[in-house]
Amino acid sequence: MYRYDEFDHAFVSARVEQFRDQVQRRLSGELAEDAFKPLRLMNGVYLQLHAYMLRVAIPYGTLSSRQMRMLAHIARKYDRGYGHFTTRQNIQYNWPRLSDTPDILKDLASVEMHALQTSGNCIRNVTADHFAGAAADEVADPRPYAEILRQWSSVHPEFSFLPRKFKIAVTGAERDRAAIQVHDIGLHLKKDENGKLGFAVYVGGGQGRTPMIAKKIRDFLPEEDLLSYTTAIMRVYNLHGRRDNKYKARIKILVHETGAEELARQVEVEFASLKDTELKLPDADIQAIASYFAPPALPNRAEGWENLARWKKADEAFAQWVHQNVQPHKHPDYGMVTISLKPIGGIPGDATDSQMEVVADIAAEYAFDEIRVSHEQNLILPHVALADLEPVYRALVAAGLATANAGLITDIIACPGLDYCALANARSIPVAQEISSRFGSAERQAEIGELKIKISGCINACGHHHVGHIGLLGVEKKGAELYQITLGGSGDENTSIGEIIGRGFEPEKVTDAVETIVDTYLGLRRDKSETFLEAYRRVGPQPFKDALYGGGAQEAA
Amino acid sequence: MVSKVLTANRLADGISVWLDASGNWGESLQDAFVARHAEAVAALEATGKTAFADNKVVDVNVVDVEEVDGILRPLRMRERIRAEGPSIPYAAGYHGLSGPKNFAA
Numbered sequence: 001m002y003r004y005d006e007f008d009h010a011f012v013s014a015r016v017e018q019f020r021d022q023v024q025r026r027l028s029g030e031l032a033e034d035a036f037k038p039l040r041l042m043n044g045v046y047l048q049l050h051a052y053m054l055r056v057a058i059p060y061g062t063l064s065s066r067q068m069r070m071l072a073h074i075a076r077k078y079d080r081g082y083g084h085f086t087t088r089q090n091i092q093y094n095w096p097r098l099s100d101t102p103d104i105l106k107d108l109a110s111v112e113m114h115a116l117q118t119s120g121n122c123i124r125n126v127t128a129d130h131f132a133g134a135a136a137d138e139v140a141d142p143r144p145y146a147e148i149l150r151q152w153s154s155v156h157p158e159f160s161f162l163p164r165k166f167k168i169a170v171t172g173a174e175r176d177r178a179a180i181q182v183h184d185i186g187l188h189l190k191k192d193e194n195g196k197l198g199f200a201v202y203v204g205g206g207q208g209r210t211p212m213i214a215k216k217i218r219d220f221l222p223e224e225d226l227l228s229y230t231t232a233i234m235r236v237y238n239l240h241g242r243r244d245n246k247y248k249a250r251i252k253i254l255v256h257e258t259g260a261e262e263l264a265r266q267v268e269v270e271f272a273s274l275k276d277t278e279l280k281l282p283d284a285d286i287q288a289i290a291s292y293f294a295p296p297a298l299p300n301r302a303e304g305w306e307n308l309a310r311w312k313k314a315d316e317a318f319a320q321w322v323h324q325n326v327q328p329h330k331h332p333d334y335g336m337v338t339i340s341l342k343p344i345g346g347i348p349g350d351a352t353d354s355q356m357e358v359v360a361d362i363a364a365e366y367a368f369d370e371i372r373v374s375h376e377q378n379l380i381l382p383h384v385a386l387a388d389l390e391p392v393y394r395a396l397v398a399a400g401l402a403t404a405n406a407g408l409i410t411d412i413i414a415c416p417g418l419d420y421c422a423l424a425n426a427r428s429i430p431v432a433q434e435i436s437s438r439f440g441s442a443e444r445q446a447e448i449g450e451l452k453i454k455i456s457g458c459i460n461a462c463g464h465h466h467v468g469h470i471g472l473l474g475v476e477k478k479g480a481e482l483y484q485i486t487l488g489g490s491g492d493e494n495t496s497i498g499e500i501i502g503r504g505f506e507p508e509k510v511t512d513a514v515e516t517i518v519d520t521y522l523g524l525r526r527d528k529s530e531t532f533l534e535a536y537r538r539v540g541p542q543p544f545k546d547a548l549y550g551g552g553a554q555e556a557a
Numbered sequence: 558m559v560s561k562v563l564t565a566n567r568l569a570d571g572i573s574v575w576l577d578a579s580g581n582w583g584e585s586l587q588d589a590f591v592a593r594h595a596e597a598v599a600a601l602e603a604t605g606k607t608a609f610a611d612n613k614v615v616d617v618n619v620v621d622v623e624e625v626d627g628i629l630r631p632l633r634m635r636e637r638i639r640a641e642g643p644s645i646p647y648a649a650g651y652h653g654l655s656g657p658k659n660f661a662a
Binding site (some may be wrong): 026027029032033047048049050051052080082094096097098099347350418419420424427429430433476479480481 | 566568569570571572573609611612615616632633634635638639642643644645647
């Protein structure tokens with residue numbers, strides 16, 4: 001993985017000391033809140049309902065054991081013993097004291113981490129496929145390009161005060177596991193007919209109050225043009241993006257109002273003047289960054305096949321976990337392990353300090369020291385020998401981390417919601433917990449198959465409800481919580497925005513409504529191989545409306 | 558009229574606090590000074606502005622409460638959750654809404 005050079009170390013350390021001075025001046029009263037607020041936000045410090053919240057960047061979701069141990073240390077020393085992994089592959093701490101934040105950032109810097117650009121109208125943490133560098137279906141590892149974008153965008157003077165925040169995601173496989181079509185820029189790394197690497201470029205996707213699917217404005221951008229073309233997009237956005245209305249300031253609105261074709265033309269004009277400048281990436285530079293992401297030397301471990309078959313035969317729960325949470329690796333003797341942070345009835349994305357340490361220990365012993373955070377709020381061990389799956393599983397079981405539900409109905413994305421978030425209108429976590437408990441039986445989940453439920457506690461859609469197969473949006477109506485249900489959303493290579501199915505449901509009725517939807521699906525699917533999403537796309541919303549509301553479909557709440 | 562209390566977050570640690578009758582910011586809503594008429598509400602608002610300007614607290618707000626059997630209860634759920642903590646058991650030793658909060662300040 002990428003290691004800081006001298007410049008990176010000096011830069012991050014200088015920012016820590018600068019922030020320490022700013023915090024001290026704030027606490028002494030020298031700096032007023034209005035002056036301080038943008039400074040703390042630039043360093044990832046928010047104020048939420050109960051306390052400050054610190055959002056720490058995990059670039060493209062990649063962590064070493066050493067870094068994970070530091071996250072555990074911070075949870076224990078400065079917070080309340082846990083952290084929350086987010087849909088942007090970051091981690092949030094819910095209870096840090098402002099006065100401690102400079103020390104937290106100093107501790108983070110000691111393991112080459114920071115909280116820069118996790119807030120504000122700048123280019124945020126660049127996210128990537130959590131299976132990058134390991135997936136059997138990958139064309140190339142997208143993380144070197146994410147790292148190049150990270151370096152280029154860090155405190156970029158031209159792009160630090162954009163009309164609104166800006167999110168970039170990169171994937172290196174046809175199967176989109178990074179939800180690139182709901183990002184401001186989505187990059188799909190691919191090869192042209194000559195085997196040359198480049199990107200399909202998508203622009204103007206996003207969720208929030210105005211969900212939009214990104215438009216492809218370039219089918220193939222050579223890799224050396226990544227920064228010049230991205231700069232061209234940013235310049236067009238920075239110039240024409242709306243600053244008069246916060247709710248219309250994202251690039252998706254500009255793309256929508258300008259039209260993708262015209263926007264692409266403007267980008268091409270800008271690109272023509274940038275293409276052969278210093279922004280052109282020299283191959284040596286790409287290779288230098290790529291070398292940091294070279295896959296570990298994976299010795300052949302063919303004995304794993306036989307061991308695995310034997311273990312699976314002996315232990316049904318282990319077999320189920322392997323079936324659900326282990327995906328094929330490039331190397332046939334290895335697998336990619338999803339560590340579910342969705343225990344039945346638990347809080348999606350939360351991990352305690354000791355659980356983080358267990359994951360760090362397992363990664364160090366069995367997984368070449370690599371850990372990923374997925375945008376689905378799980379952790380990943382990308383390189384585990386099949387021969388080591390059994391001891392990995394045992395260690396995860398002991399830590400309460402072996403829930404065999406990756407991609408199933410209880411693998412729910414949920415934002416912190418009104419339990420923590422100052423922006424929320426309704427709670428998300430208790431809704432997720434109740435649905436998880438209702439559908440918790442392994443047999444029932446297996447019968448239902450792949451089904452992604454995503455829950456947001458407000459229209460900002462941090463819980464990705466727009467792209468949930470079943471999406472739940474919490475709203476406040478007449479002082480009470482109400483949950484709107486959307487169906488048919490998807491955040492993969494066939495992205496779709498879910499459709500509101502009808503009037504909303506009270507908290508005590510929403511789990512029943514989800515169950516009605518699931519039962520309706522089970523009753524109408526062609527056979528077990530037809531997933532919920534496939535069935536919904538085939539039959540449309542009406543059978544679900546009928547089941548939920550009776551014959552006459554109701555108006556949306 | 559509806560009863561009102563003054564709430565904010567403490568500057569140094571961000572913890573939710575409520576103004577009590579002695580003019581101190583405490584961590585319990587139940588100790589809050591309740592304004593029941595317009596002059597008292599105006600006094601709360603003025604106190605809030607001063608406390609903000611003095612850099613003691615941030616995000617200062619006057620919020621509506623009702624008193625039921627001697628227990629203060631904010632009308633909005635957002636404020637109830639601010640007062641009572643997350644409604645979920647989120648870490649070992651914490652039991653969610655209405656449960657004990659045993660964490661050091």
